[in-house]
Amino acid sequence: MTEPILHHYDISPFSEKVRLIFGLKGIAWASVIIPQIMPKPDYTALTGGYRRTPSLQIGADIYCDTRLIAEELERRYPLPTLFPGAAEGLHRAVEAWAENVLFWPAARATVGVNAAHMLPDFHADRAAMRGLPPPAPDKVRAAGLLAQAQLPPQIGWIASMLADGRHYLLGDRPGLADFAVYHCLWFLDRLPHRLTPELIADRAMTAWMARIAEIGQGEREEIEAAEAIAAAHASRPETPPASTDPELKPGQRVTVSPEERTSAAVEGEIVFVSPTCIALRRTDERAGTVHVHFPRLGYVVKAA
Numbered sequence: 001m002t003e004p005i006l007h008h009y010d011i012s013p014f015s016e017k018v019r020l021i022f023g024l025k026g027i028a029w030a031s032v033i034i035p036q037i038m039p040k041p042d043y044t045a046l047t048g049g050y051r052r053t054p055s056l057q058i059g060a061d062i063y064c065d066t067r068l069i070a071e072e073l074e075r076r077y078p079l080p081t082l083f084p085g086a087a088e089g090l091h092r093a094v095e096a097w098a099e100n101v102l103f104w105p106a107a108r109a110t111v112g113v114n115a116a117h118m119l120p121d122f123h124a125d126r127a128a129m130r131g132l133p134p135p136a137p138d139k140v141r142a143a144g145l146l147a148q149a150q151l152p153p154q155i156g157w158i159a160s161m162l163a164d165g166r167h168y169l170l171g172d173r174p175g176l177a178d179f180a181v182y183h184c185l186w187f188l189d190r191l192p193h194r195l196t197p198e199l200i201a202d203r204a205m206t207a208w209m210a211r212i213a214e215i216g217q218g219e220r221e222e223i224e225a226a227e228a229i230a231a232a233h234a235s236r237p238e239t240p241p242a243s244t245d246p247e248l249k250p251g252q253r254v255t256v257s258p259e260e261r262t263s264a265a266v267e268g269e270i271v272f273v274s275p276t277c278i279a280l281r282r283t284d285e286r287a288g289t290v291h292v293h294f295p296r297l298g299y300v301v302k303a304a
């Protein structure tokens with residue numbers, strides 16, 4: 001099988017979730033470090049304009065969004081499973097809570113308290129991503145403090161999940177629910193002003209975090225973006241399975257964009273649609289013909 005390539009950067013929390021999946025499954029992978037802020041010309045040559053971090057490349061197939069990346073890695077590397085101890089639906093429900101409700105206050109609190117340590121254009125870049133003007137530094141700090149108040153109740157829920165002595169959130173083996181919650185908390189300590197010392201006192205929770213960290217990243221090898229683009233150019237996308245959607249048919253030209261409008265719409269021709277995924281064919285001068293895959297959940301599909 002062609003080696004997976006993760007386009008990511010080291011302090012990206014969503015990327016940490018995927019790196020842990022590599023660790024759990026013992027996968028060897030290539031790492032391309034992408035810029036934290038726009039422009040990202042090498043990255044968007046592959047994704048067609050999707051800017052969020054990370055994406056997974058396997059030959060000429062590009063998988064956007066960690067929810068879909070998890071699904072694809074589980075399909076290609078089924079063991080050990082990402083869904084031990086409980087139904088996939090329960091892992092996915094914990095993931096949805098963690099990434100929609102827990103993640104944002106954790107990110108805002110971390111960035112707010114570390115406002116002075118971010119890349120010079122970081123705050124302006126993230127505001128522009130949401131169609132907003134650059135924020136004043138004291139606004140970033142104030143928003144961080146407000147956000148921090150949203151964390152203790154949720155941290156209490158996590159501690160309560162571990163209170164019966166279990167080693168992982170849904171049982172005795174680590175899975176997607178652990179990684180989705182963990183990456184939000186992991187980010188609290190990635191910048192010079194670490195927040196876990198003041199926010200996480202529960203010993204079972206600290207021990208759980210240490211167990212997750214020990215899973216590691218699998219076997220990582222650094223490569224340049226140009227190598228990844230050349231690998232896409234030299235590969236053919238996988239033959240997609242039959243489409244299942246009666247409305248969105250292969251051959252139609254559409255755009256796909258995140259609901260939160262945090263990334264440009266990607267335009268292409270539908271090659272495959274399932275209840276969980278939509279894949280578009282597009283051609284780039286450097287990357288050649290690629291299939292860009294998105295989850296259905298959280299993404300808007302429109303006629304181009």
Ligand SMILES: N[C@@H](CCC(=O)N[C@@H](CS)C(=O)NCC(=O)O)C(=O)O
Nearest residue numbers: 012013014051052053054065066067
């Ligand atoms: N739902 C997405 C969220 C990804 C996300 O928001 N990633 C952050 C970085 S960790 C991001 O894209 N920030 C803007 C950027 O990197 O350009 C996923 O699961 O992959």
